Structure formats: structure tokens, C-alpha cells
Amino acid sequence: MAPKSVPLRDTRQLYGKVTRLLHWSIAALMLWQFFGMGLKLLLGRQPVVAFFVGSHQAVGTVLFVLIALRVVWALVNRRSRPDHGAGFWGLAARLGHMALYLVMALVPTIALLRAYGGERAFAPFGFQIFPAQEPPITWTVNLAGALHGELAWLLLVLILGHVVMVGVHESMWRDGTLARMAGRRRAGL
Template sequence: MSSPAVPPLPLRDTPDRYGRVTRFLHWGMAALLLWQFIGMVLREILGRTPLVSFFTGSHQMVGTVLFLLTVMRLIWAFANRGNRPAHGEGVLGLGARMGHLALYVVMFTVPAAAILRSYGSERAFSPFGFEIFAARETPITWMVAVGDALHGELGWLMLALIAGHIVMVGLHKAMWRDGTLERMAGRRRG
């Protein structure tokens, strides 16, 4: 006896599960963020070594892609705002909404601070070999200072928020068994 066919995953989000675009953005960004954090943690532990350079040598390029994906993700989330699975009711639902909002704000602000710093610095900003900002003779010190103050510190805050996000997914899976992971990972409950 065969099981009923699972309908194909929709492009857009539905109240029951996230669509292909949301999942691509979520998991693609997760992989790129993992790459960035591996490099930064190794740099903190090992200093500047060839292994660390392997990861951090692409930091600017990967950060640029993450910034663009974050903008796309914000636009896509707005376009799907009435179709997405609910975060739940009560205090837990409010906590989920606030946690996601904090993640979105930090995912946007971290690369934006790096771009601001680059714009104000004496070095050209040329991810992938394409010059976006030319080198300046005199830095714009306030831009560099704001970028320096925010980029790294908020990056570590983002890591803490991501860790909290993962812990909450674990709680949803192990304790509440409400299908939260399945809605994003692609498996259907049943």
C-alpha cells in the first residue's frame, strides 16, 4: 500500500510551511554565516595563520553576498507576510516574533556597518574585483569609527541570537513537537 503523494513544495510561503525561496534564503544564509563565524572564531583562537586566512580571505565577498541576500530576504518576507506560518500565540509567539525581528535587524546592520566603514576608509571596496567605492585620500573618520564600533560587536551578538534560534528550534522539536523544524526543513508532519 503506497502512501499518498506529497504535494510539491510551493515557491511562495503558505500558512502550513515555508516555500522554496524562503528555504533557499534561510539555508543559504545559514551556510554563509557559518563560514563567516568559523573564520572569526578561528582568528580569535589562532590569530593570523594560513588556516585562518583560508576562511577570512573571503570575508568581504561573503559579507557582501550576505548583505544582498538579507535585503532580498526582507523584501521576500514582506511580500509573503500574510502567507507565512504563524509564530504562535501568547508570550512564546511574541518572543518568536521579537527574536526573528532582532535577527533581521542585526543581519542587516552588521554588513551595513562594514559597508559604511569601507566607504569612509582609505581603501577601495572591491568585492569580487569590482570597485564599488574608490580609495579616498582622507578617511571620513566618523564613518570608520561607527563601522569599527558596530561591525564586530554586533557580529558576535548575531552569533548569540543564532545560537538562541537553534536552541529554540531544538525545544520546538524535542519538547513541544509542533512541527516548527519541519516547516522550514522540508519534511512534512504526519
């Protein structure tokens, strides 16, 4: 029998094509952001660092759009997604994913609020998205100054925890969890 292909929408057995595209493109762009900012922290201002960090605002803005789409798509599919299961680990997975969504959405939103309220025009792609504010909106600037970096590192910790738990599912529990987002053989198709 020919194997069934992955559907566009999510099902109870696995995540569909749209969720997978959003998940893996966000993961790749996040890696770019953290790699660049990690280098900046380790090496300071250097040409190689400027190569990664120079695209930080543009990549972050694209991430904001992808994350907004992802939240909407998760809500549209909320009744037909794989279940996290019962008991302690099910609850932990649910809470962990909620925290991931919340912090993932806050990090670029707060940075964009700062860009909106700043005294310089915001034009990460070469055309103006927000004009310069005169005077600047201090609360948006201060909010991001206080929280953008800190929440971003918290997000990295949550992402690392997420990756470790996928490793536990794969190596110890062998329940096909990764296949729900990256394959189909062990996810019930």
C-alpha cells in the same frame, strides 16, 4: 496520493522554496564567517586562518545582498507566512525574529559603510565597488570600528538562541516547527 511539492511562496502552513533557499544559504555563509573569525580569535594570524578570513569581505558582501532580498521577500509574504502563535512564547518568537532580522541586516551594512568611506578602494571580487575616499569619511569608519565586531558576536548569540529554540520545538513540544523550513510531512502538507 502523490505528495504535494513545496510552493515557491510561503503559506500559512510552511515556508516556500524562495524563503528556504535564502534561509539556508544565509545560514551556511554565516557559519563560514563565524568559523573564520572564531579561528582568528583562537589562533591569531596563521595560513589556515587566512584561508577563511581572506574571503570575509566578499562573503559578507554576498550576505548583504541575500539579506536585503530576504527582507524584501519577508515583506512581500508577510500576510501568508506561518504564525508564531499566541501567548508568551508566540510573543518571544516574534521579538526574537525581529531582533535577528535587525542585527543580521545591520552587521554587513555597517561594514559596507566603512568600506564606502575608507581610504582604500573596496574590490572584494577583483573589481572596484567603492573608490578610495580622500579624505576618508571618518564617521562610517568609526561606526564600524565600534560596532561591526560587537554586533556580529551578538548576532551569533541570537542565532544560537534560535537553534536552541528549534531544538525545544522538536524534542519537547514536537509541533513540526522545523518542517516548516526544512520538510513538509509534519507541516500540514
